[in-house]
Amino acid sequence: MPAHKHIKVAQICADLGISRSTFYEWRAKGRAPRCSRLPNGEIRVSLTVYEEWLASLEESA
Numbered sequence: 001m002p003a004h005k006h007i008k009v010a011q012i013c014a015d016l017g018i019s020r021s022t023f024y025e026w027r028a029k030g031r032a033p034r035c036s037r038l039p040n041g042e043i044r045v046s047l048t049v050y051e052e053w054l055a056s057l058e059e060s061a
Contacts, residue, residue, distance in 0.1 A: 004046055004047075004048070005046070005047040005048075006036070006044035006045060006046055006047065007044065007045055007047055007050060008042070008043075008044060009023055009035075009043050009044075009045070012033075012045060012050065032053075033045050033049050033050050033052075033053035034046075034049050034053075
């Protein structure tokens, strides 16, 4: 079974040109892509979920 690719919050912030605080603000408001919390407390986002989230932004713009 292939492993699902996950990306770090820092990668998303770099891709979008936003700060970490902006990402976490969006997350608190329910506007960020769906996240998963690892046992060590770090947050990851499935690459598929991130790509779908980006596509949904394009459709609503």
